[in-house]
Amino acid sequence: MDNFTFFNNTRIHFGEGQISKVTSEIPKDKKVLVLYGGGSIKKNGVYDQVKAVLADYNWSEFSGIEPNPKYETLLKAVAIIKAENFDYLLAVGGGSVVDGTKFIAAACRFEGPEPWDILEAQAVVNSALTLGCILTLPATGSESNGNAVITREHNKLAFNSPLVCPAFAILDPTTTLSLSPRQSANGVVGAFVHVMEQYLTYPVNAKVQDRFAEALLLNLIEEGPKVLKTPDDLAVRSNIMWSATQALNGLIGAGVPQDWTSHGIGHELTGHYGIDHARSLSIILPAVMKICRIEKEEKLLQYGERVFAITEGAIDQRIDQAIAQTINFFTIMNVPTTLNHAGLERASIEVLLNSLKKHGMVALGESRNNDLSRSRKILEAAL
Numbered sequence: 444m445d446n447f448t449f450f451n452n453t454r455i456h457f458g459e460g461q462i463s464k465v466t467s468e469i470p471k472d473k474k475v476l477v478l479y480g481g482g483s484i485k486k487n488g489v490y491d492q493v494k495a496v497l498a499d500y501n502w503s504e505f506s507g508i509e510p511n512p513k514y515e516t517l518l519k520a521v522a523i524i525k526a527e528n529f530d531y532l533l534a535v536g537g538g539s540v541v542d543g544t545k546f547i548a549a550a551c552r553f554e555g556p557e558p559w560d561i562l563e564a565q566a567v568v569n570s571a572l573t574l575g576c577i578l579t580l581p582a583t584g585s586e587s588n589g590n591a592v593i594t595r596e597h598n599k600l601a602f603n604s605p606l607v608c609p610a611f612a613i614l615d616p617t618t619t620l621s622l623s624p625r626q627s628a629n630g631v632v633g634a635f636v637h638v639m640e641q642y643l644t645y646p647v648n649a650k651v652q653d654r655f656a657e658a659l660l661l662n663l664i665e666e667g668p669k670v671l672k673t674p675d676d677l678a679v680r681s682n683i684m685w686s687a688t689q690a691l692n693g694l695i696g697a698g699v700p701q702d703w704t705s706h707g708i709g710h711e712l713t714g715h716y717g718i719d720h721a722r723s724l725s726i727i728l729p730a731v732m733k734i735c736r737i738e739k740e741e742k743l744l745q746y747g748e749r750v751f752a753i754t755e756g757a758i759d760q761r762i763d764q765a766i767a768q769t770i771n772f773f774t775i776m777n778v779p780t781t782l783n784h785a786g787l788e789r790a791s792i793e794v795l796l797n798s799l800k801k802h803g804m805v806a807l808g809e810s811r812n813n814d815l816s817r818s819r820k821i822l823e824a825a826l
């Protein structure tokens with residue numbers, strides 16, 4: 444395996460009732476801004492729990508962070524924080540709220556002319572406000588990584604900095620009981636694809652990373668359908684929540700090649716057509732598996748054997764089966780697996796390719812050989 448340095452600075456408090464740990468994490472002299480989304484936390488009781496736990500703090504709130512958080516909305520929070528000197532951010536919600544809060548944390552301290560440079564020009568983040576989070580949607584791993592994805596018009600761009608990795612994350616699976624079937628499925632599929640993008644490349648004899656990734660895939664395949672059938676099962680919710688965190692906290696990606704092609708193209712699908720993030724991934728990943736099957740052959744066979752017990756047949760047949768099983772899993776989870784399923788036609792391909800070009804996404808994949816002509820093939824395979 445390749446050399447790596449692994450560090451994850453997020454303290455996790457997992458389990459029912461753990462929202463109370465906020466008081467042991469945020470110093471009492473901090474002025475806290477609670478950030479949340481469109482109001483799901485007011486319906487499921489999480490907001491009331493946060494209010495109770497912050498009773499002894501000087502705090503206020505900022506709501507309205509959208510799914511696929513919008514730059515313009517986040518700048519409003521930046522202005523409030525600067526004007527009123529908040530010095531601790533508490534994100535309460537799904538990946539969008541956590542990502543949005545990360546960007547706000549960095550933008551508040553950004554010294555350049557325009558915080559959009561953090562995304563577009565990948566300006567280095569030298570300082571950020573401290574943030575913690577209470578996660579209510581297991582999917583992105585944002586609760587314990589330094590990534591954030593922000594949208595401005597049709598541009599959905601990402602940045603990464605260890606300075607915005609949450610200092611703590613509360614993972615209370617009871618907060619996820621209110622998720623709709625669609626958001627529950629999105630979470631499972633999103634986490635599944637995160638694992639695949641760090642796993643499905645070429646072997647580097649990284650046995651811990653490989654077997655840990657396979658364990659996460661098996662858990663998600665086992666628990667995913669259950670969450671749709673028995674949404675009130677807290678054990679299922681718990682296993683999904685912890686799997687999703689582990690899927691993108693840096694551990695399985697340490698020292699191994701990675702292929703974020705599905706994300707690169709998927710962000711364009713969301714930016715232009717508003718397709719839910721996880722659904723953009725369930726459309727693109729099967730096509731990546733088909734078009735990149737030669738360079739991924741060894742890992743595709745390993746995936747087929749260890750995750751779906753595919754051991755019989757010629758190499759091509761086994762790979763076909765592994766891809767078919769992946770599509771079958773997504774279908775069971777009720778997510779689209781083609782552009783057509785999502786209501787898109789061939790004409791969308793040019794729009795997506797132009798946008799990939801604009802965003803410099805012209806060398807994707809573990810060997811950076813997914814140029815625009817290859818992305819075209821992937822999109823055509825996804826029709």
Ligand code: NZQ
Pocket residue numbers: 479480481482483484487508509510511512536537538539540542579580581582583584585588590591592618619620621622623626629630633637691706720721
């Ligand atoms: O806004 P509210 O009212 O909270 O409603 C949200 C939102 O409408 C709702 N929701 C969240 N928790 C709920 C709930 N509804 C009922 N009960 C609950 N407990 O779910 C909807 C979607 O939420 P969102 O946060 O957008 O979903 P998700 O967690 O999937 O986050 C998606 C965002 O994360 C980015 C994506 O690109 C997208 O912008 N990603 C971030 C990554 C990272 N930081 O590492 C990696 C990911 O691959 C991804 O790119």
